Amino acid sequence: MAVNARSPSDTPERIHEAGLELFNERGYTGTTVRELADACGLTPGAIYNHYASKEALLFAIVDRVHDEADAVLSATLRGCDGDPAVQLEALAAAFTAFHIARPRETRVANRDYIYLPAGERDSVVRRRRRVRGLFADVLREGEQRGCFAFGELGSEDAVQAASMAILNMVVFVAEWFDPRGPRSAADTAALHGRLALRIARASGC
Amino acid sequence: MAVNARSPSDTPERIHEAGLELFNERGYTGTTVRELADACGLTPGAIYNHYASKEALLFAIVDRVHDEADAVLSATLRGCDGDPAVQLEALAAAFTAFHIARPRETRVANRDYIYLPAGERDSVVRRRRRVRGLFADVLREGEQRGCFAFGELGSEDAVQAASMAILNMVVFVAEWFDPRGPRSAADTAALHGRLALRIARASGC
DNA sequence: GTTCAGTATGAACGCTCGTTCATAGTCGCG
DNA sequence: CGCGACTATGAACGAGCGTTCATACTGAAC
Numbered sequence: 001m002a003v004n005a006r007s008p009s010d011t012p013e014r015i016h017e018a019g020l021e022l023f024n025e026r027g028y029t030g031t032t033v034r035e036l037a038d039a040c041g042l043t044p045g046a047i048y049n050h051y052a053s054k055e056a057l058l059f060a061i062v063d064r065v066h067d068e069a070d071a072v073l074s075a076t077l078r079g080c081d082g083d084p085a086v087q088l089e090a091l092a093a094a095f096t097a098f099h100i101a102r103p104r105e106t107r108v109a110n111r112d113y114i115y116l117p118a119g120e121r122d123s124v125v126r127r128r129r130r131v132r133g134l135f136a137d138v139l140r141e142g143e144q145r146g147c148f149a150f151g152e153l154g155s156e157d158a159v160q161a162a163s164m165a166i167l168n169m170v171v172f173v174a175e176w177f178d179p180r181g182p183r184s185a186a187d188t189a190a191l192h193g194r195l196a197l198r199i200a201r202a203s204g205c
Numbered sequence: 206m207a208v209n210a211r212s213p214s215d216t217p218e219r220i221h222e223a224g225l226e227l228f229n230e231r232g233y234t235g236t237t238v239r240e241l242a243d244a245c246g247l248t249p250g251a252i253y254n255h256y257a258s259k260e261a262l263l264f265a266i267v268d269r270v271h272d273e274a275d276a277v278l279s280a281t282l283r284g285c286d287g288d289p290a291v292q293l294e295a296l297a298a299a300f301t302a303f304h305i306a307r308p309r310e311t312r313v314a315n316r317d318y319i320y321l322p323a324g325e326r327d328s329v330v331r332r333r334r335r336v337r338g339l340f341a342d343v344l345r346e347g348e349q350r351g352c353f354a355f356g357e358l359g360s361e362d363a364v365q366a367a368s369m370a371i372l373n374m375v376v377f378v379a380e381w382f383d384p385r386g387p388r389s390a391a392d393t394a395a396l397h398g399r400l401a402l403r404i405a406r407a408s409g410c
Numbered sequence: 411g412t413t414c415a416g417t418a419t420g421a422a423c424g425c426t427c428g429t430t431c432a433t434a435g436t437c438g439c440g
Numbered sequence: 441c442g443c444g445a446c447t448a449t450g451a452a453c454g455a456g457c458g459t460t461c462a463t464a465c466t467g468a469a470c
Contacts (some may be wrong), residue, residue, distance in 0.1 A: 009446085032426075036429095042448075057447070153399055155395070156391050169369075182361045191363060250459080259459090
């Protein structure tokens with residue numbers, strides 16, 4: 001027995017993947033280190049050669065998906081000219097595609113980040129707020145330029161509520177989207193782009 | 206010591222309330238029976254005079270908030286004539302108000318129902334699907350009558366995606382709504398009603 | 411005044427938790 | 441060939457888990 005010292009060591013990645021799968025399915029507190037180890041064909045102790053703690057694994061998972069989300073959003077904005085309607089549609093579509101492509105990662109990040117120690121949790125909260133701000137900025141810019149219309153809603157700070165409506169539509173798409181359903185991921189992403197424009201009441205939309 | 210046999214026994218309700226508070230804050234699996242007992246000024250054993258298990262308490266919480274949600278939605282529909290636009294706006298507004306009024310209940314129900322034993326979890330899933338169906342039915346009815354427009358979105362089954370967009374906007378409102386913010390709960394509910402009409406592209410909206 | 415159902419106690423149950431550690435196997439490098 | 445870095449093992453740790461139970465107190469009913 002004892003198959004020690006594996007090749008170039010994909011072990012950290014295998015543990016990461018197992019954490020993703022199990023945290024998604026059972027929640028962070030509902031998953032044990034022993035289940036994690038079993039899922040990678042390891043014993044519990046071996047996990048600690050690669051992650052300092054169960055919390056450290058959670059942070060690695062949450063941090064990585066936030067990196068990827070930031071990258072997707074930045075790349076999308078870089079690919080747009082300055083038209084807020086184009087930007088909003090592209091952002092909503094790209095972020096929807098991202099959440100459909102990474103349902104486990106995003107669900108764990110959205111649901112289980114509360115179990116991180118205070119410092120890391122705060123850093124995550126800050127990153128999430130920056131994403132919110134990004135959508136809100138596009139909506140505000142569009143309103144000032146007259147492409148979007150929120151005034152007629154007759155509510156204080158409707159931009160904030162509208163940006164959260166768009167974000168909730170996008171972020172929780174994986175709670176119902178079925179890859180075996182009649183609509184493809186790409187179609188759903190495009191559809192969310194158009195629904196975002198409807199929410200913003202983009203002129204001529 | 207031992208202050209036994211309290212008055213008419215509000216104890217089950219106090220345990221229910223403590224479960225609500227703690228499950229919301231730390232998650233179901235992140236909450237211990239001892240914490241629950243402490244929060245009600247009881248010892249762990251006393252909990253079991255009122256709930257058969259920790260799972261039974263979770264089910265009581267989740268079940269009650271689903272009852273209340275059903276009641277709100279039915280009452281709202283009863284208060285409307287048959288106009289789908291009126292119905293949609295009223296449903297979105299009322300359900301938003303409900304989620305703002307019961308942030309703990311709805312968060313626990315939405316997040317922790319996965320920890321229920323299979324049978325009870327299935328019953329919850331069925332109730333949630335019925336709510337989805339209710340919104341989708343109104344959208345479909347409105348489309349047939351020509352008050353809503355989804356065809357121009359150019360996507361298969363856009364009604365399903367649109368109804369989920371509306372539901373996610375509504376169901377997750379408590380993740381960002383701040384009662385100390387500039388917009389009141391009532392305003393936000395009304396605003397969500399109008400945003401739902403925008404998503405459905407209600408004619409003249 | 412006695413009874414009895416209801417309810418709390420507090421100690422204990424067996425189990426599982428996250429984590430540690432001495433040990434040993436494996437492999438690339440000199 | 442032999443060393444040293446890496447990594448897995450498996451047993452153990454103390455702590456805490458959900459739950460049970462014998463016991464005792466209380467207050468309303470008769």
